[in-house]
Amino acid sequence: QAMRLMVGQPDYEVYVAHAKAVHPDRPVMSYEDFFRERQQARYGSRTGRCC
Structure with a gap:
């Protein structure tokens, strides 16, 4: 869970x-x-994406 939060992905189970x-x-x-x-x-x- 800590790693997901570090990269900006909250836990689905917490959301539910x-x-x-x-x-x-x-x-x-x-x-x-x-x-x-x-x-x-x-x-x-x-905006201004590189790819």
């Missing part, structure tokens, strides 16, 4: 526990959607 506890009325994202959303949040807003 939080979503169920705090937002029980909302659907929980699949792992694939969660991963894609986290990648987009971390890298999606960059």
Whole structure:
């Protein structure tokens, strides 16, 4: 878990526990959607990409 946080990838299980506890009325994202959303949040807003 520490390594994932160091590279900006939070734990899916932590997300699921939080979503169920705090937002029980909302659907929980699949792992694939969660991963894609986290990648987009971390890298999606960059401009002037080199590749």
